[in-house]
Amino acid sequence: MFWTGLTPDEARAALVDKDKSRRDKRCTLKEAVDAFIKDGDNVAIGGFVNIRQPIATCHEMIRHGFKDMTFSFQSSGMAMDYLGGAMAIAPDHFSIRRIEFAYWAHESFGLSPVFRYLAERGKLELEDWSNYNMSARFKAGAMGVPFLPTRGPLGSDILEKCRAKVMECPFTGTPIVLVPASHPNVAILHVQTADQYGNCIIRGTEATCPEMAMAAAHTIVTCEQIVPHELLTRKPRDIAIPFFAVDAVVQVPFGAYPTSCRRHYYFNKEHIASFHALAKHLTMEDKKPLTAYYDDYIWGVQDFGEFIDTFPVRKILEEYHSEMRNFEKLM
Numbered sequence: 430m431f432w433t434g435l436t437p438d439e440a441r442a443a444l445v446d447k448d449k450s451r452r453d454k455r456c457t458l459k460e461a462v463d464a465f466i467k468d469g470d471n472v473a474i475g476g477f478v479n480i481r482q483p484i485a486t487c488h489e490m491i492r493h494g495f496k497d498m499t500f501s502f503q504s505s506g507m508a509m510d511y512l513g514g515a516m517a518i519a520p521d522h523f524s525i526r527r528i529e530f531a532y533w534a535h536e537s538f539g540l541s542p543v544f545r546y547l548a549e550r551g552k553l554e555l556e557d558w559s560n561y562n563m564s565a566r567f568k569a570g571a572m573g574v575p576f577l578p579t580r581g582p583l584g585s586d587i588l589e590k591c592r593a594k595v596m597e598c599p600f601t602g603t604p605i606v607l608v609p610a611s612h613p614n615v616a617i618l619h620v621q622t623a624d625q626y627g628n629c630i631i632r633g634t635e636a637t638c639p640e641m642a643m644a645a646a647h648t649i650v651t652c653e654q655i656v657p658h659e660l661l662t663r664k665p666r667d668i669a670i671p672f673f674a675v676d677a678v679v680q681v682p683f684g685a686y687p688t689s690c691r692r693h694y695y696f697n698k699e700h701i702a703s704f705h706a707l708a709k710h711l712t713m714e715d716k717k718p719l720t721a722y723y724d725d726y727i728w729g730v731q732d733f734g735e736f737i738d739t740f741p742v743r744k745i746l747e748e749y750h751s752e753m754r755n756f757e758k759l760m
Contacts, residue, residue: 434471435612461677474502475618477636482508485684485733504532527554542708557590569610570644616645627675633691
């Protein structure tokens with residue numbers, strides 16, 4: 430058995446040694462990326478497809494440049510497209526060795542041209558799981574156990590593409606699948622609200638973000654707003670991620686854009702579609718269109734605020750009102 434990220438024993442030792450004091454963890458995104466992410470790390474990506482993707486952190490990682498990275502996630506869209514696109518056009522600056530995942534695509538927007546380009550050319554190690562399997566792996570990591578039993582992969586060919594083990598259940602005598610814990614070196618998450626200590630509130634689906642935070646050695650959280658601790662803790666049951674699981678908290682309004690963040694903004698379908706159109710040129714070995722995008726939107730700006738400045742205010746307000754209408758329908 431080989432482990433990516435930390436082994437269960439290493440993870441337990443890291444948790445014992447971790448500073449769990451309640452302290453101010455506010456910093457800039459650049460400071461957080463520089464401090465906690467390094468070449469060769471296994472990085473867990475929070476959110477789900479086009480919901481609360483940690484886009485701002487991904488942009489900062491791309492500007493920084495990393496080598497031989499592993500990324501672990503349930504289902505990802507634009508976060509992995511940005512990271513994979515950086516490797517496709519500038520592999521000497523940013524490279525990915527392996528991904529452990531269930532889904533890299535965009536649902537109504539279709540398959541990811543970036544993933545197709547990298548996978549068809551054998552540029553990535555791929556370990557295939559279902560969404561439930563990846564959730565169970567992060568849950569095992571959060572619980573501090575080396576595996577969890579599940580029936581999920583039975584009857585599928587996923588068992589041929591992953592490290593899961595089949596054994597006879599000692600209680601029933603029937604087959605059961607053991608999925609190994611995932612202990613990423615770092616988890617990168619975006620949430621709606623946090624306090625200066627790292628307590629986080631998530632609205633809508635949690636997408637296994639709390640489990641990622643508890644399973645990882647370090648967690649970087651970006652949020653729409655940092656609020657006073659006394660305000661955030663008025664309803665303790667709303668706290669999805671506790672402060673002791675978080676190492677850095679950064680206020681980045683629109684930090685998931687162009688994906689969505691419930692109660693704040695809807696995803697920008699036109700921009701996602703335009704990115705896809707540029708990325709499709711990769712399949713023809715033409716990197717110039719996508720390189721121009723990165724020059725304009727990622728390498729050509731100093732921070733994520735400048736990226737957001739490239740979008741018309743009217744467009745962002747339109748997506749905000751669209752999200753509010755969706756939210757009101759659920760009330």
